[in-house]
Amino acid sequence: MDFLSFNRIVIKVGSSLLSNKNGQINQPWLKSLADDVTELRKKGVEVIIVTSGGVALGRGYINRPTGELRLEEKQAAVACGQLELMQGYKNAFAPDNIAQILITIQDTERRRNYLNVRNALETLIKNHVIPIINENDVVATAELNYGDNDRLSARVAQMLDADLLVIFSDVDGLYTKNPMKHEDSEHVPEVHKISKAVENMAGKPTSNVGTGGMQTKIEAAKIATAAGCHCVITQGAGENPLHALYNGKLKYTKFISQTTPLTARKQWIVSGVKPMGEIIVDKGAAEALKNGSSLLPAGATAVSGKFERGDLVIIKSPEGEIARGLSSHSAENTKLILGKKSSETPAILGYSGRDELIHRDNMVITS
Helix, strand or coil: CCCCHEEEEEEEEEEHHHHHCCCCCHHHHHHHHHHHHHHHCCCCCCCEEEEECCCHHHHHHHHCCHHHHHHHHHHHHHCCCCCHHHHHHHHHHHCCCCEEEECHHHHCHHHHHHHHHHHHHHHHHHCCCCEEECHHHHHHHHHCCCCCCHHHHHHHHHCCCCEEEEEEEECCEEEEECCCCCCCEECEEEEEECCCHHHHHHCCCCCHHHHHHHHHHHHHHHCCCCCCEEEEEEECCCCHHHHHHHHHCEEEEEECCCCCCCHHHHHHHHHHCCCEEEEEEHHHHHHHHHCCCCHHHHHHHEEEEEECCCCEEEEEEEEEEEEEEEECCCCCHHHCCCCCCCCHHHHHHCCCCCCCEEHHHHHCCCC
């Protein structure tokens, strides 16, 4: 697999890979993963990690090394284990900088939360800091059954327009049947469409440590591929798993996306949400938009409707609708900076926000 053909990769690391039989962090394995990530980053590939492991590493603190945990026990365990988990990552990646980001389902589903998280992550990546993302299990309820972060990793890939999601687990991909129970099961190397037949191939979890089985990995692959991101599921137990994967030494299943992240987002803009307002622009701005520019405050002349940052709005010229896009500012703030130069907006708004009203990547020309 040619990893250098991908610009941004999200790597999901399962609990069973991070903790050993004694409930301690598997530091040699984690260091080998860090070495692989460093090698990719030196070649210009951006890497984001979604990790599990907090509950598994915290079991010993609450004297529950094995067995089912009640919700409050899981929350207590992860409160202890998360410290060890991040210290392990910090030691493994040194001297590179890492950052801990704890998010919940709401942060990936609610538009304002989504934008705040995405902007923070983009800022970290821009400054060469490796985001280490985990679910905020301490404040979660039923969310702890989210699927060992499989689906969370897919949401992160979707949020950040990643073009590859790699799910490292204790299985080396999808089989036609559960290979632990059926000798005649066959490995599936590539999936171009996640049909009902593909979904039916998934079995129940095989690990005593993680909470996600093949079902949640298939669901993650569906989310990722719909967002223009290819997805790979593979066995990650050996050291230097990324290096082994891109050198063809690991068996895996690759789920092929039929679109690109940018195309998927723009399709969603056109058909997926309801417009909450309108921004009127002058002729000069209209021509600039059609030529691929972002919408700047200087080209806007009027605003209607009640919308917040991240909401969909219609862009109109004197001749009618020309585009639709996701606003970088609320309607209230947009009115304050109409016709202004981007350099003037921080003083008007009282903070340094986005220079553009709507970025070209968040806009679709409709006429």
